[in-house]
Amino acid sequence: MKITNEVRISDNGFVFNSKTGDSFNVNPTGLELTKLIAQGHDFDSIKNIFLEKYDLDDLTFEKDFYEFCALIKHHQITSQEDPLDFK
Amino acid sequence: MEKFKYVKPGMSKINAGMPSKFGLPVKQKIISGIDGIPVSALIEEYGSPLFVISxxxxxxxxxxxxxxxxxxxxxxxxxxxxxxxxxxxxxxxxxxxxxxxxxxxxxxxxxxxxxxxxxxxxxxxxxxxxxxxxxxxxxxxxxxxxxxxxxxxxxxxxxxxxxxxxxxxxxxxxxxxxxxxxxxxxxxxxxxxxxxxxxxxxxxxxxxxxxxxxxxxxxxxxxxxxxxxxxxxxxxxxxxxxxxxxxxxxxxxxxxxxxxxxxxxxxxxxxxxxxxxxxxxxxxxxxxxxxxxxxxxxxxxxxxxxxxxxxDAGYLLTTVLANKRLNGGRRSMVIDAGVNLLFTSFWYNLGVFPTKEMDHAEETTIYGPLCMNIDVIRDAIVFPQVKTGDQLVIERVGAYNITQWMQFINYRPNVVLIDNDGKTHIIRKKESLATFKKVEFDPKRG
The missing domain is CATH 3.20.20.10 (Alanine racemase)
Known part of the structure; x- marks a missing residue:
């Protein structure tokens, strides 16, 4: 899963997708996740970063991570060529 | 090092050029208690879902x-x-x-x-x-x-x-x-x-x-x-x-x-x-x-x-069972009160409210717990992020629900009255297996 080339992410949580013309607001944790995905971190690496930083358990993070991934994929912010690729 | 408070990651699409016809968005209404009794205390004592009459x-x-x-x-x-x-x-x-x-x-x-x-x-x-x-x-x-x-x-x-x-x-x-x-x-x-x-x-x-x-x-x-x-x-x-x-x-x-x-x-x-x-x-x-x-x-x-x-005197207290993202990207959630308890949900867009301040409102479909496709409490409601176990209140359910409700898949819940002195009383007891054993007969078992 990677952020598509047409997507630009500002530091204050504004996301613009020039492919679709849509723009979005992400909250601070959403912004952090998006940036980590953009930097190429995989799920385990992002999980470790979040568990270290936030008062959070691994199952809650996993649930929220995959829900967020489904949402950004739906908005064509990420592309996932292989439907079995969940990394 | 003390850890930061976690907030669920969220994203909302900006719909420029489509202002609300009712003007600026209003503050999300919250119902944290009924007649001075916290919703959490009512659910803790009488279970969820729970009808409450004031x-x-x-x-x-x-x-x-x-x-x-x-x-x-x-x-x-x-x-x-x-x-x-x-x-x-x-x-x-x-x-x-x-x-x-x-x-x-x-x-x-x-x-x-x-x-x-x-x-x-x-x-x-x-x-x-x-x-x-x-x-x-x-x-x-x-x-x-x-x-x-x-x-x-x-x-x-x-x-x-x-x-x-x-x-x-x-x-x-x-x-x-x-x-x-x-x-x-x-x-x-x-x-x-x-x-x-x-x-x-x-x-x-x-x-x-x-x-x-x-x-x-x-x-x-x-x-x-x-x-x-x-x-x-x-x-x-x-x-x-x-x-x-x-x-x-x-x-x-x-x-x-x-x-x-x-x-x-x-x-x-x-x-x-x-x-x-x-x-x-x-x-x-x-x-x-x-x-x-x-x-x-x-x-x-x-x-x-x-x-x-x-x-106006009737409330249904309910609990979030699950959050789901539907194929089209729409957010949905499952609550523990279904259309079998809420006959009026077929006629009304019932008011569903959180019990505490929550962020990141998004258009959401609210489903009941029945294993039936028709079990939809709200097709589309702008609703904040909630977690499994969060409690919600459905208001204005005093008419026709407790008479037209249907025992289906699960037991019908307790109904509680909050009297004028703020005391609670069960006025209809939750059903149990015994409720059915009393009126059912199996000729083969005698």
Whole structure:
């Protein structure tokens, strides 16, 4: 899963997708996740970063991570060529 | 190092150029408690889902309705519509406030009697009254509202047999500008059927005609329609006096007043569009007072409004079971209260509210817990992020849900009353397997 080339992410949580013309607001944790995905971190690496930083358990993070991934994929912010690729 | 507080990651699409037609977004309404009792405490003690009825709200709303009519018309009598909510504790509150009972079946009649209502203060409506029901009504001196000619002749037959007079009224359907006209109930005014029925009753020695009744529909938003209905009843009232030199005792305008719930497909919220009790009272009282009925012979005005009196007093507390993202990207969630408990969710966009401040509102579909595709509580509601286990409140569910609910897949939950002193009481116990074992029989097991 990677952020598509047409997507630009500002530091204050504004996301613009020039492919679709849509723009979005992400909250601070959403912004952090998006940036980590953009930097190429995989799920385990992002999980470790979040568990270290936030008062959070691994199952809650996993649930929220995959829900967020489904949402950004739906908005064509990420592309996932292989439907079995969940990394 | 102390860790930061975690907030669920969220994203919302910016829809520029599509401002809300109602102006700036309003602050999310939160219902954290009912009559001063926290929702969390109620669920902890009585489980989830949980129906909660507020005695204070019942009495406040009833007082508002009574004041609206009493200040405009000299003789007003409310009759509590049992089918709207016939929990004994609820009926008792209305009877304490002075309401008679309005029933539509033998079961409801028996319930009213068991609640201590004097038989002469029961209005017996509806198309289904068995021979036994009618005998019970006659023996108890109830006001029987005749629905059709077959019932009229059955009554004549029964009263001859048991040699007792029946006190009757007839139900009249009429054109008050509300369509479709509910012509399946009662005798028609415009084509003369009602006048024929009246003449037949006046000739029957064993029947005493004491009133006229109409019920023009349900969730009626146009109060003027009640004025038209009242005028037509007043015409019949005077026609009876002219022909038979006889004054009836009452005119019954039925119910059908709207509650503040929002109908599906409505442009504006029901709380903004629903006429007030004052609006209905003004229309009905004006029509009767300005009719040709002499003031000294004005009949008692009966009202059988149910929905508008009880809807606000009922809440359903529920818990979030799951959050899901649907294929199209739409957010959805599953709660532990389904359409089997909320019959009115088929008609209304029910108000669903969180119990605490939450962020990141997004258009959401709310599903009930049933393994049935039709179990949708709200198709689309802008709702904040909630977690599994979070508690929500569905408001204005006091009317028709606790009578039309259905035992399906799961047990029906506790119903709790918060009394005027802020104390809670179970007024209907949650079902259990034993509930079913009592009434089911398996011939193979003996």
């Amino acid at each position: 005695e204070k709200t019942i009495r406040d709303v009833y007082g508002e309705a009574k004041r609206a009519f009493d200040t405009r018309y000299p003789k007003v009598q409310f009759a509590w519509s049992y089918k709207t909510n016939y929990l004994d504790a609820v009926c008792s509150i209305f009877h304490e406030e002075g309401s008679w009972a309005e029933v539509v079946s033998g079961f409801e009649f028996e319930k009213a009697l068991s609640n201590g209502v004097n038989g002469s203060q029961i209005l017996f409506n509806g198309p289904e009254k068995s021979r036994d029901d009618l005998i019970m009504a006659i023996e108890n001196n109830a006001c029987i509202h005749i629905d059709h000619f077959d019932e009229l002749y059955l009554l004549i037959e029964i009263t001859r047999e048991i040699q007792k007079k029946a006190r009757v009224a007839i139900r009249i359907n009429l054109d008050a500008g509300i369509y479709p006209i509910w012509d399946r109930f009662g005798f028609n005014y415009e084509n003369g059927e009602a006048w024929n029925a009246i003449n037949r009753i006046m000739l029957a020695e064993s029947l005493e005609l004491i009133g006229l009744h109409t019920h023009i529909g349900t969730y009626i938003m146009a109060q003027a329609a009640y004025g038209i209905a009242a005028s037509k009843l007043a015409n019949l009232y005077m026609a009876i006096h002219r022909k038979f030199d006889y004054w009836l005792k009452y005119l019954d305008l039925g119910g059908g007043f709207a509650s503040k719930n929002t109908l599906k497909g409505a442009y504006m919220p029901g709380s903004e569009t629903c006429p007030s009790f004052d609006d209905y009272a003004e229309a009905i009282s004006n029509a009767l007072i300005s009719s040709e009925i002499p003031h000294e012979n004005l009949p008692v005005l009966f009202l059988e409004t149910g929905r508008a009196l009880i809807d």
